[in-house]
Amino acid sequence: MFDLTIDDREAREVGALLDDLAGTYSTVEDPAFQRRLPVHAHELPVRVREHLTTFRLGEPAGVCVISGCQVDQDRVGPTPAHWRDQGPVSPALREEIFILLCGSLLGDPIGWSTQHDGRFVHDVLPVPGDENEQIGTGSAQTITWHVEDAFHPFRGDYVGLMCLRNPDKVATTYADMADLEIDEETAEVLAEPRFYIRPDNSHLNGASANGTVPSPGAARLMAASRERILGMHNDPEPVPVLFGADHAPYLRLDPYFMDFDRMDQEAAVALKRLSAEIDRNLREATLAPGDVCFVDNFRAVHGRNEFTARYDGTDRWLKRVNVARDLRKSREARLHAESRIIF
Ligand SMILES: NC(=[NH2+])NCCC[C@H](N)C(=O)O
Numbered sequence: 373m374f375d376l377t378i379d380d381r382e383a384r385e386v387g388a389l390l391d392d393l394a395g396t397y398s399t400v401e402d403p404a405f406q407r408r409l410p411v412h413a414h415e416l417p418v419r420v421r422e423h424l425t426t427f428r429l430g431e432p433a434g435v436c437v438i439s440g441c442q443v444d445q446d447r448v449g450p451t452p453a454h455w456r457d458q459g460p461v462s463p464a465l466r467e468e469i470f471i472l473l474c475g476s477l478l479g480d481p482i483g484w485s486t487q488h489d490g491r492f493v494h495d496v497l498p499v500p501g502d503e504n505e506q507i508g509t510g511s512a513q514t515i516t517w518h519v520e521d522a523f524h525p526f527r528g529d530y531v532g533l534m535c536l537r538n539p540d541k542v543a544t545t546y547a548d549m550a551d552l553e554i555d556e557e558t559a560e561v562l563a564e565p566r567f568y569i570r571p572d573n574s575h576l577n578g579a580s581a582n583g584t585v586p587s588p589g590a591a592r593l594m595a596a597s598r599e600r601i602l603g604m605h606n607d608p609e610p611v612p613v614l615f616g617a618d619h620a621p622y623l624r625l626d627p628y629f630m631d632f633d634r635m636d637q638e639a640a641v642a643l644k645r646l647s648a649e650i651d652r653n654l655r656e657a658t659l660a661p662g663d664v665c666f667v668d669n670f671r672a673v674h675g676r677n678e679f680t681a682r683y684d685g686t687d688r689w690l691k692r693v694n695v696a697r698d699l700r701k702s703r704e705a706r707l708h709a710e711s712r713i714i715f
């Protein structure tokens with residue numbers, strides 16, 4: 373892990389910046405706010421900017437955590453029963469702004485039309501009925517380690533999590549590709565397009581839902597997006613699991629949503645070897661209120677331990693963002709040059 377703890381003076385500086393922005397913009401969905409994000413990100417304390425810039429360019433670790441910020445528990449209020457259950461002004465607007473500012477130092481935060489109703493910032497909290505789901509709203513099952521949105525060609529380069537509360541100290545798990553030992557033959561097989569990754573249920577549910585869309589242009593993109601996700605579900609393209617430099621490969625996998633039956637025998641053996649090596653190197657990061665964690669989605673996998681949800685307003689609650697280093701790669705799936713939602 374690559375950590376930074378901000379001091380009291382820096383925390384006050386961040387607090388003043390967030391007060392100012394939360395007074396100017398009432399929601400992170402405001403396009404004017406989204407446009408100004410990369411500018412305001414440079415008003416963060418210099419050590420925060422340095423830390424995230426080093427994480428982005430130097431790739432010193434798979435995960436980075438910034439701590440030292442305070443979350444006013446009274447202001448954010450009880451953990452909602454569902455991520456849809458929030459009024460027009462989010463009680464955690466300041467925290468949403470903070471994680472977006474940090475993310476803007478790594479790239480440009482994005483959202484998905486097929487996930488969380490197209491919201492820019494997600495809530496990770498347990499939802500009644502989803503206990504056994506392999507998605508952020510689950511609880512009773514371990515979220516098996518994965519690359520975020522591994523199935524999607526436009527997946528983020530980073531996933532960011534900001535902890536609002538975590539009273540039972542439930543750990544986020546992660547493994548860094550740099551720690552793994554993989555023999556050359558296995559690595560060669562993993563670098564060939566012999567693997568199939570299906571969309572996880574967080575997108576599949578979104579692609580199947582009939583939400584309203586704001587404009588005819590958006591409706592067209594939404595239809596194309598649903599078709600793409602359902603196509604990836606029914607007939608996924610073969611992709612490599614390892615890519616990039618042979619001596620320091622990046623990875624792309626989510627074994628829970630990969631069909632072992634569909635891949636050839638040699639590919640299945642290689643994937644099992646890599647999975648065992650990831651299991652052996654899986655670490656825990658227990659986020660505390662105010663901690664912001666970014667996972668490098670090209671060189672690390674992450675997941676979450678299981679827990680028992682109480683549904684009484686005190687449950688674990690995180691905010692989540694996805695960050696792309698090159699927004700242009702997804703231009704065909706976004707409405708405007710600067711829009712952040714990928715269809
Ligand atoms: N192995 C898995 N559980 N993969 C799915 C990951 C969860 C998904 N990214 C979500 O938004 O909740």
Ligand SMILES: O=C(O)CCC(=O)C(=O)O
Pocket residue numbers: 496508515520531533543544545674675676690692
């Ligand atoms: O809850 C966590 O700590 C991480 C869960 C996760 O994998 C996600 O939200 O993408």
Ligand SMILES: [Fe+2]
Pocket residue numbers: 518519520531674675
């Ligand atoms: Fe995840």
